[in-house]
Amino acid sequence: MGDGIYVRRLKAWFGSALVIKGVDLTVAPNAVTAIIGPSGCGKSTFVRCLNRMHETVPTARVEGEVFLNEEDLYAPGMDPVEVRRRIGMVFQKPNPFPTMSIFDNVAAGLRLAGVRRRAVLQEEVERALTHAALWDEVKDDLDKSGVSLSGGQQQRLCIARALAVDPQILLMDEPCSALDPIATAKIEELIHALKKELTIAIVTHNMQQAARVSEWTGFFLLGELVEFGVTKEMFTTPHDQRTEDYITGRFG
Amino acid sequence: MTPTARRRIDQAVSSLAALSAMVVIAPLLMIFGFLIYQGASAVNVDFFIHLPKPVGETGGGVANAIVGSLIMIGLAACVALPVGILGGVYLAESREPRLPWVVRFLADVLNGVPSIVFGIFAYTVVVLPMRRFSAFAGGLALAFIMVPIILRTTEEMVRLVPNALREAGFGIGLPQWKVTLHVVLPTARAGIITGVIVAIARVAGETAPLLFTALGNRFWHQGFDQPIAALPLQIYAYAIAPYDDWHRQAWAGALVLITLVFVTSLAARLATRGRTVAR
Numbered sequence: 001m002g003d004g005i006y007v008r009r010l011k012a013w014f015g016s017a018l019v020i021k022g023v024d025l026t027v028a029p030n031a032v033t034a035i036i037g038p039s040g041c042g043k044s045t046f047v048r049c050l051n052r053m054h055e056t057v058p059t060a061r062v063e064g065e066v067f068l069n070e071e072d073l074y075a076p077g078m079d080p081v082e083v084r085r086r087i088g089m090v091f092q093k094p095n096p097f098p099t100m101s102i103f104d105n106v107a108a109g110l111r112l113a114g115v116r117r118r119a120v121l122q123e124e125v126e127r128a129l130t131h132a133a134l135w136d137e138v139k140d141d142l143d144k145s146g147v148s149l150s151g152g153q154q155q156r157l158c159i160a161r162a163l164a165v166d167p168q169i170l171l172m173d174e175p176c177s178a179l180d181p182i183a184t185a186k187i188e189e190l191i192h193a194l195k196k197e198l199t200i201a202i203v204t205h206n207m208q209q210a211a212r213v214s215e216w217t218g219f220f221l222l223g224e225l226v227e228f229g230v231t232k233e234m235f236t237t238p239h240d241q242r243t244e245d246y247i248t249g250r251f252g
Numbered sequence: 253m254t255p256t257a258r259r260r261i262d263q264a265v266s267s268l269a270a271l272s273a274m275v276v277i278a279p280l281l282m283i284f285g286f287l288i289y290q291g292a293s294a295v296n297v298d299f300f301i302h303l304p305k306p307v308g309e310t311g312g313g314v315a316n317a318i319v320g321s322l323i324m325i326g327l328a329a330c331v332a333l334p335v336g337i338l339g340g341v342y343l344a345e346s347r348e349p350r351l352p353w354v355v356r357f358l359a360d361v362l363n364g365v366p367s368i369v370f371g372i373f374a375y376t377v378v379v380l381p382m383r384r385f386s387a388f389a390g391g392l393a394l395a396f397i398m399v400p401i402i403l404r405t406t407e408e409m410v411r412l413v414p415n416a417l418r419e420a421g422f423g424i425g426l427p428q429w430k431v432t433l434h435v436v437l438p439t440a441r442a443g444i445i446t447g448v449i450v451a452i453a454r455v456a457g458e459t460a461p462l463l464f465t466a467l468g469n470r471f472w473h474q475g476f477d478q479p480i481a482a483l484p485l486q487i488y489a490y491a492i493a494p495y496d497d498w499h500r501q502a503w504a505g506a507l508v509l510i511t512l513v514f515v516t517s518l519a520a521r522l523a524t525r526g527r528t529v530a531r
Contacts, residue, residue, distance in 0.1 A: 056422055058347045085425025095416040099438040109424035112434060158420070165424050 002029030002199050003069055003168040005050055005087075010064035012042070012049050014057070019045050021223040022064070027169070027216075032191060032200045034210035034231065037220035038246065043203045044092075046220065047171045050201065051087035052080040068168065085113070088167035092174040094154035096146030096161070103142040105157055109165035124164055132160035133190050152183025159190065170194065172202040176209065188213050207247055211235050219243045287510060291503030299504055304470050304486075310497045314505055316472050320387070320481035323473055324466060325452055327391025332398035332451065337444060339399075340406025345432060356407070363400040370396040371461035379465060387473070387480035390466030394458060398451040405447025409440040442524040449520035453513045459484035483509050 005027035012020035019042045027033045027050070035043040048054040049062050052073060066073045073083050096105050104111075106125045115121060125142070129135040134156040138149070146157055155175060162170060172191075176184040191200060191213045204210050210217050211231060218228040219240075227234065227243045238244045298313050305312030343352045374393035379385055413436050421431035437444075459482075462468075467479040468489060474480075483505055490502035 051423070053419065053422060056419070081422075081425055081427045084422055089419075089423035091416060091419060091423070093416060095414070095420045097417060097420065097435055097439075099435075099441070108421075108434070109426070112424075112426050112430050161420075161424060 004029040004199060005169060005201070006065075006067040007050070008065040008067075010046070010049055010066065011062070012045050012054055013059075013061040014045075015059040019223050020049065023220075023225045025218055025225055025228060027199060027201045029199050030195060030197075031215040032195050032202060032213050033216040033218065034214035035201065035203045035218050035220060036205065036207060036210050036246075039205065041220040042223040043220045044173050047089075047173055047201055047203050050169070051089055051171055052083045053089060055080065085109070085165055086167055087169040087171060088162035088165065090155070090159050090162055090170065090172045090175045093178050094151055094158050096149075096154050096157050098145070098147045100146055101143045102138050102146050102149070102157060105146040106160045106164050108161060113165065125160075128160040128164035129157075131163050131194065132156045133186065133193070134160055150183070152179050152186060155179060155183065155187060156190065159187075163194075167198065169199045169201070172200065174203050174205065176204070176206070184209070207235070219246060221246070284510065287503060287507040291500065291505075291507040294500040294504035295507060299501070299508075303472065307495070312501075314481075314483065314486050314501065314508075316469065317481040317483045317486035317505070318508070319473060320466070320469065321456060321483045323476075323480065324387055324391045324394055324462070324482060325456060327387065327476070328394035328398055328455060329448075329452065331392065331395035332402055333448065335395075336399045336402025336448075336451075337406050340403045340444075341410055341432060341437070343403065343407040344410035345428075345436070356404075359400040359403050362396070363404070366460070367393075367397055367458050368460035368463075370394075371463060371465055374461065374465045382477065384477065385465060385467035385479040387466060387476045387478065390462045390480060390482065391476075393461035393465045394455040397455050397458060397461065401451040401454060402444075402447050405450070406440070406444050409443030409447065410436060412443065413439045446520045446524050449516055453516045453520075456513055456516070457484055457509055459488050463488075 007023060007025045007027075010020055010023045010025075011018060023046060025033075025046075035046060037043045045054060050066055050073075052062075054060050054062055062074065064074075068083075068086065072078065097108060100108060103125055106128050107115075107121045110121060110124055115124070126135060126139075129138065134153060137153060138144075138157075141148075146154065149157060155178075159170075159175075176187050179187065188209065191202065194200060202210075202213065214231045216229070217231040217234045219226045219234070219238075219242075221242055227238060227240045229239075234243065235247055238247060298311060299315075300313060300318065301315050302311075302313035303316050304314065339355070343356055346352050370393045373396070374389045378389040378392055382389070417435055417439060418431055421435040422428075426434070462482050462485050466482050466485065468485040469479045469481040471481075487502045487505040487509065490498040490505065493499075
């Protein structure tokens with residue numbers, strides 16, 4: 001049984017601006033949930049609330065409840081650092097650590113969590129890189145700088161880095177928007193393979209991508225969740241007029 | 253305006269700008285040339301490895317002054333590096349609204365304070381209570397000059413580290429301090445080192461703050477609580493003395509000093525060339 005995220009009445013602010021206006025949503029276990037919507041609708045902010053990344057921005061604030069299975073991630077005693085270790089994140093632009101080698105990038109999370117034994121690190125790094133479908137391309141160059149890779153490889157390196165600490169959930173914030181179609185296809189294949197083992201939420205403004213990779217889709221507009229449902233139905237028979245307008249390309 | 257007239261004006265203004273640029277480096281070239289002309293003859297191996305000779309005897313060197321300068325720069329760095337780098341990281345990473353602004357402003361004021369004032373300050377708080385001039389007092393005066401330089405460069409360099417890297421660190425479950433220590437600082441390292449070297453080059457030639465703190469000494473280093481020689485002080489002492497041989501040595505000392513500063517600056521440039529963090 002996989003892990004799910006259950007969001008109740010979530011509100012998020014930047015300063016005094018309310019950007020998420022009370023959202024209820026479920027990220028179902030062992031499936032891919034896509035978050036779509038036009039730029040500025042709050043979809044990135046929404047997923048950044050799920051691993052308590054939102055609050056790292058000055059003046060940012062969150063209200064409401066986010067549960068990982070039965071656990072309230074915003075409970076008073078909950079450590080945001082621990083939350084982020086259990087809910088991994090991949091960002092829009094590939095952001096490998098420029099001062100570290102490929103190996104060190106993947107090992108960073110483990111090493112800084114106290115894993116010291118070389119053999120363990122090697123095993124985990126290979127496992128994570130294999131999972132991220134990058135091992136074959138880099139296994140002979142593990143000492144090279146992470147930024148020497150191509151954009152698509154860098155993004156898979158970042159996925160490997162996130163997978164190395166064995167998260168229960170993987171959040172992906174427009175992971176392909178800086179990549180070409182071939183690299184995008186690789187990442188999408190990877191998403192298909194990964195959902196067998198963990199739960200994925202992916203933000204995208206590419207509707208074809210949402211249709212290709214996800215089981216569930218949520219459509220955000222102006223900080224509200226307009227519609228949420230099974231991806232197939234959402235793209236064929238949307239219930240809300242605004243969803244239909246968006247997916248048929250009438251705005252956004 | 254006709255095209256010909258426009259081209260003429262363009263040429264005139266471009267030439268003027270190029271000329272101004274050359275005027276900027278002219279003093280350096282002239283100083284260098286003059287120092288070599290006046291001092292090169294006195295620069296020899298003895299100059300680097302011997303103590304000054306007593307008055308009346310020719311020859312001797314400034315080895316003690318070179319060592320003294322290094323000791324005081326080392327003492328100053330021991331104070332200024334941790335304070336400057338930690339403070340700079342704080343200024344760049346803090347979310348506190350007011351304190352960083354105040355510190356930044358005051359650091360800039362501190363940067364503009366004439367160096368002799370730091371000498372007077374160190375004299376008052378160290379030399380007077382200890383009742384003696386000392387390497388320690390000199391080092392402290394130099395540290396005051398280094399701190400704001402290192403502080404502000406560190407801050408600028410840490411600010412240049414893309415926020416995406418911090419988020420990458422947070423994203424794999426690193427606490428703030430580990431993100432700063434293992435992600436932010438290594439990324440900003442080249443720039444911070446440049447700042448440190450610039451600060452060292454700056455204080456290496458400072459004379460005023462050492463006049464009534466380190467005082468100078470014609471012998472080898474005798475402990476941190478004793479007066480100590482320094483290259484700029486030795487130059488000053490030799491330059492105002494009435495002996496031709498000392499004048500030559502003053503020129504030679506100045507040549508050595510400016511060469512050291514030149515080489516350090518060049519090393520800083522080469523060491524950090526092409527390694528910017530911007531992305």
